[in-house]
Amino acid sequence: MIPINYYIILSAVLFTIGTLGVLTRRNALIIFMSVELMLNAANLAFVAFARAREIATGQPLFDGQIFVFFVIAVAAAEVAVGLALIVEIFKSKRSIDVDQMSSMKG
Amino acid sequence: MSLELIFFLVLALASVVTAFGMLLSRNAIYSALYLVMNFITVAIFYLMLGAPFIAMAQITVYAGAIMVLFLFVIMLLGAERLPDTQVLPYQKWLARVLAFILVVETGYMLLVRGKPQGEIIPPEASANMVDSLREMGMTLFNEYLLPFEVTSVLLLVAMVGAIVLIRKDKKVG
Amino acid sequence: MLFSEATPSGFFFLAPWLVFAPVIGLLINIIFGGRFSEKVIGTVASLASGASFIVSVLLAWSLAAGGGHAVSVPFAEWMHIGSLELDWTFRVDSLSTTMMLVVSGVGTLIHIYAIGYMHEDVRFKNDLGRFRRFFVFLNLFIAAMMILVSGDSYLMLFVGWEGVGLCSFLLIGFWYEMDTLGRPSWANSNAGNKAFITNRVGDFGFLIAGFIMFWAFGSFQFDEVFEAARTVAPGIIVAITLFMLIGVAGKSAQIPLYVWLPDAMAGPTPVSALIHAATMVTAGVYLVTRSAELYMLVPQAQYIVAMTGAVTALFAATIAVGQYDIKKVLAYSTISQLGFMVAAVGMGAFVAGMFHLVTHAFFKALLFLSAGSVILGLERGHHHLAHAQHDDHGKGRKGKKDSHHEDEVFDPGDMRNMGGLRKTMPVTFWLYMIGTLALAGIFPFAGFWSKDEILADALKEGFTGVYWLLSIAAFFTAFYMGRQIWMVFFGEARHEAAAHAEESPRVMTVPLMVLAFLSVVGGALNLPGMHTLTLWLEHTIEVHAGEFVMSVAVISTLLALAAILLSWFIYGRDPLKAGQPDPLKKPLGFLFTGMENKWFVDEGYFAIVIGPFKRISQFLADVIDWRFWHDFVHDTVIAGAYNWFSNIALNRYADQQGIDAFANWLGSATKSLSATMRRVQNGFVRSYALSVLLGVVLIVGYLILK
Structure with a gap:
């Protein structure tokens, strides 16, 4: 018997850690990984809510899982394109430090 | 404290610790490996929540395919570590403060304002049977057919995009 | 009569072509005439008029075959306002077909004649381009005249009435920059103006008649008017018919409005024949005949x-x-x-x-x-x-060519x-x-x-x-x-x-x-x-x-x-x-002088109507309008007050110290603000992400505190 709150708090903590990763790290790859962590946190919340509802109604409910499935598919696509972009940037800048990519400023 | 809860707390602790490990490792390869471990803990949560298919997808797609790709790129570029710079000195502290505020706010919203009721009980054995999986497949391919197809197109586009980005520019003519 | 049995309704459906045949002719000449030779232009115009004549013949024949009963051919809805319903309907009856036959028949003959006449006229007057213009006007006249005679209501008749008036004006002043002898002068255009303005006086009468008609009967349609006329007081009919008479006097050149017609001879001769003798001026007679039922009542x-x-x-x-x-x-x-x-x-x-x-x-x-x-x-x-003289002079003394000839003005x-x-x-x-x-x-x-x-x-x-x-x-x-x-x-x-x-x-x-x-x-x-x-x-x-x-x-x-x-x-x-005075001059004395000078009617009009009218206009324009209204009221009172107000109140205080200052402040504020703000745009992706997080924290905070 695990209260659903626990799952939600876990999800929030993971999400915040991901956010911190995006904000504090300069390595583009780690920023990327942090984004994946944030996605995972959201997925966990999805599944947990879906499960809670399933238990409350007694009916099998798959919508939460299917959403997670879609998120995973989209994340895969995102990683494919994102890593390709990072490789390209590395080729021109010889670095994956996002702070080096600051030529677009006012 | 039931056994379940203890198991959950241990696992949650492992999840948070690995997440922090990813955040704090100076070497990108360690970060990636911590993240793999984090994904595996999340997969176990999925199993506890009665979603075996998603758990499997998590392990194969995320922990397997995606993270391998990450490691591959890190090693290809030789970008395990970055030299220290003094750009944006306030960024780190500001981010930590804001993240802390966010956690507090979220916790307040969830626990004080929202008060979601409900207990997660472990799934019955039948949840891991093939029947349940079939039903999910029926839902996916009936109710969610269009998003499913759109997703497949998205993957195709991503594939083509990755190829176009990476390939060497051929001199035309 | 086998043919008419085959087509029991006759050729009445052709009625709109009375008007549209000449209109098409004139459009062809307007659009393509520039490339046509004179012969083609004349032929097109004559054929257009001839088509109108053929339609008239067919209509008359159909009418005769049908026993002569009047036929209405509705063509287009003009305007429907309240109870007033005005349509463009063609009325084919024995009276209108008679007019149609005369107008289009004589008109076609005159078109053909004009090919020869204008050929020479434009050469004597040295402007070949006006050949086309002449035939365009002539066709326009035929179209307008057809509208006049074929109209089913007084208003349609009036449309044609004004249309022929316009054509008359255009054609009288055809050589607008010269007089009848070809000397540079505004005589011809003055003649056109005279005709138009005199006709305006007549049209005013016609319009009043129309207004009374509408007020009394509520309709302009011939049959409805005649029907209603039997029931109203004869005084109204007298008013209508007499006001109509003013219109008739204008268009058909009767006393006292006939003075324009002699001057109208300034137009080319085919115009004098067609418009100012055979057709347009008879419109008044047609109008009275058309209104026979009204006139018979009074x-x-x-x-x-x-x-x-x-x-x-x-x-x-x-x-x-x-x-x-x-x-x-x-x-x-x-x-x-x-x-x-x-x-x-x-x-x-x-x-x-x-x-x-x-x-x-x-x-x-x-x-x-x-x-x-x-x-x-x-x-x-x-x-x-x-030419002969020119040759003689050329032989005799060189340089000064036929000066004698140019001095003498020859009136043909x-x-x-x-x-x-x-x-x-x-x-x-x-x-x-x-x-x-x-x-x-x-x-x-x-x-x-x-x-x-x-x-x-x-x-x-x-x-x-x-x-x-x-x-x-x-x-x-x-x-x-x-x-x-x-x-x-x-x-x-x-x-x-x-x-x-x-x-x-x-x-x-x-x-x-x-x-x-x-x-x-x-x-x-x-x-x-x-x-x-x-x-x-x-x-x-x-x-x-x-x-x-x-x-x-x-x-x-x-x-x-x-x-x-x-x-x-x-x-x-x-x-x-040659040079001898008219033999009647001596025996008749002042009587002949009167005849010669048109009984001084024009001079009389000038003295009685036009002179005072001009003096009043002059007075109104000079004293009332210019000196009083313009100089005093506008320039002194209104413009002065306005200038003072705008200079002192608006310019100095409102504009310079108010609006201007505000606009300048706005500009400099924007400038300094943007100079500050541009530092935010530092190019570091992470700071942008941080600001997104800041936004999230603030929004969630707002939701909590709400």
């Missing part, structure tokens, strides 16, 4: 109309005696003959009036066109002469320059002769029958005064026509140009021959005993067959013959010499 108005016509007939005839310009004589003759028609329709002798309208269209068109032929013949002679329309044209222009002479005899009313020409019917009806209806006025007018008619014949065609040439005059080409003489033929046999339309026209018009208006009164016929014929004999005695026996 004998008082009828009497006024008849007297107006009769007095005009005599008055204009006397002026015609004293004129020297060949076209002016014919113009006054036209006014006089229109007086005959108006008198006839005023007396209720509608058939006689229409009969005279038709025959007059034939012989007056013939006379005008022949006069045009004479004028062109003299122009040709003059041209010929100028002045009868004092003519004489002896019988020999040089024989065809024209004989054609003119036929027209003269028809106009003078000599048996058996067309004019004899129609004029006699008017006179006989005058006696029968009890208008004795009108009868005598018209008889005297007829005497004068024969006299001035005889005078013209003797002066123009007999005796010796009084000017070298007349001696060298040349005959006109076939394209001009053939239409004249057709008209001459019609002038000879036109009387057959309504011979006593047969009454073809009477029976035809019976379907539309209440008429009764006129009787042939032998005594009237004999008296009028004797009068005409006597007049011609008298004219021979004065002008033919002892032909006029």
Whole structure:
């Protein structure tokens, strides 16, 4: 018997850690990984809510899982394109430090 | 404290610790490996929540395919570590403060304002049977057919995009 | 009648083509005419008019086959406002088809004649481009005239009425930058203005009549108006008919509004023939005939109309005696003959009036066109002469070329320059002769029958005064026509140009021959005993067959013959010499001076109406408008106050210290703000992400505190 709150708090903590990763790290790859962590946190919340509802109604409910499935598919696509972009940037800048990519400023 | 809860707390602790490990490792390869471990803990949560298919997808797609790709790129570029710079000195502290505020706010919203009721009980054995999986497949391919197809197109586009980005520019003519 | 059984409804559906055939013709000439030769332009215009004639014939035939009952052909919805429903409907009845046949038939002949006439006219006046313009106007006139005669309501009639007025104006001022002799002047355009403005006075009467009509009957449609007219007080009908008479006097050149017609001779001769003799000016007669049912209700108005016509007939005839310009004589003759028609329709002798309208269209068109032929013949002679002189001078003294010739202004329309044209222009002479005899009313020409019917009806209806006025007018008619014949065609040439005059080409003489033929046999339309026209018009208006009164016929014929004999005695026996004054001048004294100067009517109008009007306008413009309103009220009071207000209050305080300062502050504030803000845009992706997080934290915070 695990209260659903626990799952939600876990999800929030993971999400915040991901956010911190995006904000504090300069390595583009780690920023990327942090984004994946944030996605995972959201997925966990999805599944947990879906499960809670399933238990409350007694009916099998798959919508939460299917959403997670879609998120995973989209994340895969995102990683494919994102890593390709990072490789390209590395080729021109010889670095994956996002702070080096600051030529677009006012 | 039931056994379940203890198991959950241990696992949650492992999840948070690995997440922090990813955040704090100076070497990108360690970060990636911590993240793999984090994904595996999340997969176990999925199993506890009665979603075996998603758990499997998590392990194969995320922990397997995606993270391998990450490691591959890190090693290809030789970008395990970055030299220290003094750009944006306030960024780190500001981010930590804001993240802390966010956690507090979220916790307040969830626990004080929202008060979601409900207990997660472990799934019955039948949840891991093939029947349940079939039903999910029926839902996916009936109710969610269009998003499913759109997703497949998205993957195709991503594939083509990755190829176009990476390939060497051929001199035309 | 097998054919008509096959098409029981006849050709009435063709009615809109009455208007659209000439419109298409003029559009073709406007759009493509620039590339056409003169022959093609003339042919297109003539064919367009001819198509209109063919449609008229088909309509008349269909009408006859259908028993003569009036047919309405709805064409388009014009405007529906409340209870007022105005549609463009074509009315095909015996009266309108008669007019259609005359207009399009005579119009087509004149189109053909004009090909030859304008060919030379544009060359004498040195502007070849106006050939096309002339035919465009001519076709436009046919279209407008067709709208006038085919309209089913007074308003449609008015549309055509204004349309022909416009065409008349355009064509009178056709050579707008010169006078009739080709000298640079605004005489021709002034003549056009005079015609237009005088007609405006008449149209004002017509409009008032229309307003009263709508107020009293609520409709403009002919049948509905006639139906309603029986139930209202006769006073209203009197008002309508008399206001309408003002319109008639304007368009059909009756006293007191006839003054524009003689000046309208400034237009090219085909225009004088078509518009100012045969068709447009008869619109007034048509209007009265169309409104027969209204006029029949009020004998008082009828009497006024008849007297107006009769007095005009005599008055204009006397002026015609004293004129020297060949076209002016014919113009006054036209006014006089229109007086005959108006008198006839005023007396209720509608058939006689229409009969005279038709025959007059034939012989007056013939006379005008022949006069045009004479004028062109003299122009040709003059041209010929100028070349000969030019050669002589060229041999004699070089440098100063025919200065003598340019000083002298030659008027090819002045009868004092003519004489002896019988020999040089024989065809024209004989054609003119036929027209003269028809106009003078000599048996058996067309004019004899129609004029006699008017006179006989005058006696029968009890208008004795009108009868005598018209008889005297007829005497004068024969006299001035005889005078013209003797002066123009007999005796010796009084000017070298007349001696060298040349005959006109076939394209001009053939239409004249057709008209001459019609002038000879036109009387057959309504011979006593047969009454073809009477029976035809019976379907539309209440008429009764006129009787042939032998005594009237004999008296009028004797009068005409006597007049011609008298004219021979004065002008033919002892032909006029060059430079000699008119032989009537001495015996008649001041009477002739009056005739010569049109009884000073124009001068009288100037003194009584135009002069004071101008002085009032001058006063209003100078004193009231300029000095008081403009200088004082506008410049001093309003502009001064405004300037003060805008300078002190608005400019200094509101604008400079208020709006301007605010605008400047806004500008500098934006500038400094943006200078600050641009530092936020530092190019570091992570700071942007941080600001997103800040936003999230703030929004969640807001949700918590809400």
